[in-house]
Amino acid sequence: MTKRIYIFSPSSAIRDKAVVRRGAARLKALGHEVELDEAVFAIHMRFAGDDATRLAAIHRAAASGADVALITRGGYGLTRLLPGIKYKAVAKAVHGGMRFVGLSDFTAFQNAVLAKTGAVTWSGPALGEDFGVEGEPDEIMQACFEDLVDGRGEGTGWQLPKPEAQAKPVNIKGVLWGGNLAIVSALAGTPWLPQVKGGILFLEDVHEHPYRVERMLTQLLYAGVLGKQKAIVLGHFTNYKPVPHDKGYRLQTVVDWLRTQVKAPVFTGLPFGHVPTKVALPVGAKVHLAVEGRDAFLVWGHLH
Amino acid sequence: MTKRIYIFSPSSAIRDKAVVRRGAARLKALGHEVELDEAVFAIHMRFAGDDATRLAAIHRAAASGADVALITRGGYGLTRLLPGIKYKAVAKAVHGGMRFVGLSDFTAFQNAVLAKTGAVTWSGPALGEDFGVEGEPDEIMQACFEDLVDGRGEGTGWQLPKPEAQAKPVNIKGVLWGGNLAIVSALAGTPWLPQVKGGILFLEDVHEHPYRVERMLTQLLYAGVLGKQKAIVLGHFTNYKPVPHDKGYRLQTVVDWLRTQVKAPVFTGLPFGHVPTKVALPVGAKVHLAVEGRDAFLVWGHLH
Numbered sequence: 303m304t305k306r307i308y309i310f311s312p313s314s315a316i317r318d319k320a321v322v323r324r325g326a327a328r329l330k331a332l333g334h335e336v337e338l339d340e341a342v343f344a345i346h347m348r349f350a351g352d353d354a355t356r357l358a359a360i361h362r363a364a365a366s367g368a369d370v371a372l373i374t375r376g377g378y379g380l381t382r383l384l385p386g387i388k389y390k391a392v393a394k395a396v397h398g399g400m401r402f403v404g405l406s407d408f409t410a411f412q413n414a415v416l417a418k419t420g421a422v423t424w425s426g427p428a429l430g431e432d433f434g435v436e437g438e439p440d441e442i443m444q445a446c447f448e449d450l451v452d453g454r455g456e457g458t459g460w461q462l463p464k465p466e467a468q469a470k471p472v473n474i475k476g477v478l479w480g481g482n483l484a485i486v487s488a489l490a491g492t493p494w495l496p497q498v499k500g501g502i503l504f505l506e507d508v509h510e511h512p513y514r515v516e517r518m519l520t521q522l523l524y525a526g527v528l529g530k531q532k533a534i535v536l537g538h539f540t541n542y543k544p545v546p547h548d549k550g551y552r553l554q555t556v557v558d559w560l561r562t563q564v565k566a567p568v569f570t571g572l573p574f575g576h577v578p579t580k581v582a583l584p585v586g587a588k589v590h591l592a593v594e595g596r597d598a599f600l601v602w603g604h605l606h
Numbered sequence: 607m608t609k610r611i612y613i614f615s616p617s618s619a620i621r622d623k624a625v626v627r628r629g630a631a632r633l634k635a636l637g638h639e640v641e642l643d644e645a646v647f648a649i650h651m652r653f654a655g656d657d658a659t660r661l662a663a664i665h666r667a668a669a670s671g672a673d674v675a676l677i678t679r680g681g682y683g684l685t686r687l688l689p690g691i692k693y694k695a696v697a698k699a700v701h702g703g704m705r706f707v708g709l710s711d712f713t714a715f716q717n718a719v720l721a722k723t724g725a726v727t728w729s730g731p732a733l734g735e736d737f738g739v740e741g742e743p744d745e746i747m748q749a750c751f752e753d754l755v756d757g758r759g760e761g762t763g764w765q766l767p768k769p770e771a772q773a774k775p776v777n778i779k780g781v782l783w784g785g786n787l788a789i790v791s792a793l794a795g796t797p798w799l800p801q802v803k804g805g806i807l808f809l810e811d812v813h814e815h816p817y818r819v820e821r822m823l824t825q826l827l828y829a830g831v832l833g834k835q836k837a838i839v840l841g842h843f844t845n846y847k848p849v850p851h852d853k854g855y856r857l858q859t860v861v862d863w864l865r866t867q868v869k870a871p872v873f874t875g876l877p878f879g880h881v882p883t884k885v886a887l888p889v890g891a892k893v894h895l896a897v898e899g900r901d902a903f904l905v906w907g908h909l910h
Contacts (some may be wrong), residue, residue, distance in 0.1 A: 347855035348817065377851075378817045380862075381824045488821055491795030492828035513652065513682045518793055520685045524796035538820065546679075547621065551651035559686075 303333075305451050308368035309429055310339040310359045313351030313407040314377020316430065316563065319343055322374050324550050325434030331395045332448065339363060342374060349379045357386045360411070363402075364395040370451055370537055371395075376406025376429045381485070384494050393419035401450060406508070406576065408479055409481030413455055416479060416496035416586040423571070425481050425504075425574065426582035433436030440578040450582040457601035458581040460573050464596065472567065472593035476532045479585050480504040483539075487518035499530045502591050502600075504583065506537030506575030510549075516556045521564055524581075533591050533602075534560070534568045569598055609755050612672035613733055614643040614663045615654035617711040620734065623647055626678050629738030635670020636752065643667065646678060653683045661690045664715070668692070668699040675699075680710025680736045687797050688718050697723035699839070701837055705754060710812070710880065713785030718798040720783060720890040726892070728754055729808075730787050730876065730886035744882040754886040761843035761893075762885040762903035764877050767884050768900065776871065776897035780836045782904065783889050784808040785845075791822035794829045803834045806895050806904075808887065810879030816852075819843055820860045827867055837895050838864070838872045839904075842879030873902055 307329055309322070316322055326336045341359045342559055344351030351359070356379060361372040392415050396402065402412070402423040412423045433439050449455030462468075463532070477498050480486055483505040489495040507515060522528050539553055563566050569591075574580050583600070590601045611633055613626070620626055626647070630640045645663045648655030655663070660683060667675040696719050700706065706716070706727040716727045731751055736744050753759030766772075781802050784790055787809040793799040811819060822893050845859055865872050871893075878884045887904065894905045 314851070315853070317634070345853070346766050347853050347859065349855075378821065383823050384828065484821075487789075488825045489828075490825070491799070491831075492825060494828065495795070517682065517685050517788075521796060523793045524688065524798065525794075525796075547618070547652050548617070549651050551647070551653075555651065 303452060304335060306337065306367070307370045307372055307451070308337050308339065308363050308366040309342055309372055309374055310346065310363045310424065311374045312356050312360050312383070312411065313344050313350060313373070313379040314348055314375055315345040316343050321430040321434035321520065325429040328433045328439060331582055336449070337366065337368065346519045348377070350374070355381055357383050361391060363386055364391045364400070368400060371400055372404045373404035373408050373428050375428050376404065378407055380407045380410040381488060384410060384556040387411070387414065389415060389418040391586045393421040395422065396421040400594060403450065403582070405580070406482050407485065409485035410489065410494070412481055412585045413486060413489055413496050417494050417496040418585060422584050422586040424582050425585050426450060427580060432578070432580070442573065442579045442581070446582040455582060456603050457599055458583070459599040460571055460593065462569055462571055462593065462596045462598050466503045466569055467536055467596045468593045472591070474502060474532045474591040475499040475588065478504065478583060478587055478589040478602070481506070481585065483507040483515060483518050484510060487521045490521050490527065494509045495527070501531050502533045502535060502589060503528070504535040504537060504572055504574065507539050508541050508576035511542045512551065513554045513555045515553065516559065519556065519560055528564045531566050533566050534564065534570065534592070535572050537569045537572040540576050569593065608637050609673040610639045610641065610671070611674045611676055611755070612641050612643065612667050612670040612696055613646055613676055613678055614667045614886040615646050615648065615678045616660050616664050616715065617654060617677070618652055619649040619654045619677055619906070620647050620678055625734045625738035627737070632743060633739045638755070640831070641670065641672065643814045657686055657690065660685050662722055667693055668695045668704070672704060672900045675704055675706045677708035677712050677732050679732050680708065682711055684711050684714040685792060688714060688791040691718065693719060693722040697725040700725035700727065705901050707754065707886070709884070710786050710791065713789035714793065714798070716785055717783065717790060717800050718795055719817070720800050721866060726888050726889060726890040728886050730754060731884060736882070736884070742819040746877065746883045746885070752888040757897040759886060760907050761903055762887070763901060763903040766873055766875055766897065766900045768904050770873055770898045777799060777893065778806060778836045781805040782887060782891055782893040782906070785810070786887065787811040787819060787822050788814060788885070791825045792830065794825050799831070805835050806837045806839060806893060807832070807835045808841060808876055808878065811843050812845050812880035814843065815846045816855065816857045816860045819857065821861065823860070823864055830869050833868050837870050837905060838868065838897070839876050840872065840874045841876040842855040842881045844880050863868065873897070
């Protein structure tokens with residue numbers, strides 16, 4: 303079914319318009335109406351326009367009546383905007399059926415919306431990096447996005463690494479939230495960190511050395527966030543540079559350490575992050591995490 | 607006067623023992639007794655020994671009765687130790703006259719000690735990077751350290767950049783605190799962030815792009831920390847890599863933005879950070895910040 307997809311740029315500036323145009327053409331080829339926000343290509347230093355421009359773009363997206371509001375890209379810029387976002391207008395759009403979709407820097411928007419209104423937004427692809435690629439977009443990403451756009455998606459699944467296989471089935475219910483670790487940890491101590499108790503926290507990051515990942519997790523641990531979750535689910539942590547100084551310290555070291563710090567189970571391998579194969583996840587929705595052997599499922603049933 | 611200096615490694619592992627030995631030799635040449643902690647060269651992956659080893663080193667330093675407890679280096683590792691530090695023992699040592707000295711990752715220790723006990727520690731050099739250099743250590747660093755060791759130092763001064771020259775004298779009194787921005791912001795939302803009202807917050811960092819500096823400042827802003835300070839004093843932010851995407855966005859952009867976000871004055875140019883010329887600053891001490899024209903002074907009178 304044809305859906306209206308509104309494309310906007312709340313964070314970093316687009317440097318290659320062709321990427322956005324290619325992504326928009328792909329969504330049109332899938333049968334959707336695609337509308338580019340008037341400031342989608344705006345540039346103010348590293349930002350997609352100054353703060354007022356990007357705030358206006360967010361609010362135009364919320365007022366657009368589209369089925370989906372999809373970011374062009376992440377980068378950096380949303381954290382600056384948090385005090386200026388009209389959260390009620392965003393929540394109204396969500397309750398009217400709009401799905402906000404994005405990741406990375408967009409995590410700030412998603413968690414702030416959750417903290418202020420409880421409204422559900424979607425961690426998923428960005429137009430440029432996911433649909434604007436030369437060659438074919440990732441099939442799983444595209445299928446998950448299509449399910450999301452059509453309102454058909456009711457869950458997702460993946461295979462856990464062998465050592466995480468569960469002898470007995472695991473069943474956990476809680477609010478799914480999180481996203482980019484750098485952004486979530488940067489919200490600690492602020493009014494925009496959702497106060498989720500008994501939740502399922504998912505995290506990913508890019509360009510962050512494992513020691514930085516650990517330091518950020520430490521902040522969430524000491525801030526009392528990790529201890530309140532029923533499960534922690536790690537996506538991909540990519541594109542960091544190991545250094546000789548590590549001497550055996552690696553991402554797995556951090557995961558092992560994390561498991562000594564929290565009672566909740568820590569699962570890895572969630573197909574999400576700065577990788578082509580990414581699922582779509584409802585931030586703020588009540589979900590059911592089920593694990594049988596190495597098979598993990600996040601199920602949210604029908605939303606809207 | 608001969609003082610006892612105790613050298614310990616609470617954070618990253620020493621990779622070149624010669625650097626530490628050269629630094630220790632320099633301090634001895636200045637007339638001091640220098641004692642190396644038994645675990646000063648311990649190695650556990652990237653750390654100077656595992657957590658228990660590094661905690662024991664901190665507590666041996668506190669129990670050593672030395673005049674000064676000086677770190678070999680920063681790096682990463684102290685954040686992990688915060689729940690295990692015996693803060694009362696550290697405060698007891700400080701009240702007995704011991705000066706803990708270090709920077710960078712050591713910021714976590716210093717601010718946690720301040721938060722938990724109010725005891726004053728010193729932001730200053732590290733043995734390796736400052737005294738272990740080939741060639742002569744920086745003269746100003748050395749003079750400030752000697753003042754600190756002798757308990758003679760009663761303040762420090764520097765020249766502000768031209769645009770910050772004050773037409774009228776500025777006089778601000780408050781508790782000086784802060785250190786490395788990445789560490790201070792990583793304490794937001796945790797029990798180890800000092801709750802300083804009406805303070806003078808100083809910050810520096812290394813290897814952090816201005817957008818990351820801004821994001822960290824944003825966290826302190828939204829956490830209500832910056833709004834409670836009477837002044838913000840920025841040291842050096844060094845060794846980051848500008849990228850073409852910045853398009854005019856630079857550290858000064860961040861400073862300019864910061865000034866629009868806080869009422870307190872923001873001064874720059876403090877000779878502190880990951881630079882050879884660094885002064886010594888009492889974290890947690892009541893200080894007097896005086897500015898006349900381009901001349902800035904931080905005065906703490908006699909401590910101990």
